[in-house]
Amino acid sequence: MAIRVVLVDDQALVRGALAALLDLEIDLTVVGEASSATEAIALAASVTPDVVLMDVDMPGMDGIEATAALRASGSTARVLIVTTYGRPGYLRRALQAGACGFVVKDTPARLLADAVRRVHTGMRVVDPALAMDSLIAGDSPLTxxxxxxxxxxxxxxxxxxxxxxxxxxxxxxxxxxxxxxxxxxxxxxxxxxxxxxxxxxx
The missing domain is CATH 1.10.10.10 (Winged helix-like DNA-binding domain superfamily/Winged helix DNA-binding domain)
Incomplete structure (x- = not known):
């Protein structure tokens, strides 16, 4: 049975490109797309995806807050953050919010598809360079x-x-x-x- 994927990004062009890439994989199927966090939470409730690919930088509620809200809603979908911004603090906050993985948007299509599969099986997937940057940067010093x-x-x-x-x-x-x-x-x-x-x- 194919892994059911929902794409969340406020840019239609990015969603379209991701959908086209993932639909080339015989074991992955895109079952929905959302342009905002609020839309994503409602969509996840109706189509019950296995994995949600979530952008961080969206107007209103960002992808990290949306990940926490998705967890709080009772959704069993695993969240893979896919973002342009590979910022160390984002990685820490995303994992604390319940994300299962964090990759940047320039990840090659083959590796992105593999990340979806690994997250689906319960593994945690993190861009290695970003993981190292996060360790070096440490926790936020701000209250x-x-x-x-x-x-x-x-x-x-x-x-x-x-x-x-x-x-x-x-x-x-x-x-x-x-x-x-x-x-x-x-x-x-x-x-x-x-x-x-x-x-x-x-």
Missing amino acids: AREADVLRAVLDGGSITDIAAAVHLSEGTVRNHLSNVIGKTNARNRADAARVAQENGWL
Whole structure:
């Protein structure tokens, strides 16, 4: 019996390319495609896939949050993260959220198909270079609150705007920003947000 696969990516062209590649494999069949996390969770409930190929960078709920939500929904599908962004922090967060594998989108088609098979059998599949980068980078040095503040920094705006967005006082926001600038060895809050994002800590 063929392994039932659902593809989740906000870019139709990427979904189409992945579907075409996977459908060439006689033991894999794409049973659905979703363009958002919300759509993916509903689709997984209706078509009961064996494996979900999940992008990370999507508007609204990202693929890592969607993986956790899929687990919480009771779905038995195994999630394989397939992303353009091979960031060490993303790998850690994805595995913590319940993903069974993590590969980058430039993985050769043969290896991607093999990753789907291995995840389906219960194995964990992780891009080896990314695994090494993750070990070197270590865990995120940011607290949950510091990460919230930096996410608000990415939206731009003043300290007042950031404080309102994260429901903290301006003084507390300044303290958090001072901490994260030190932890990331950044020049300013925008640079700290960039460093944190590039490492997949946000």
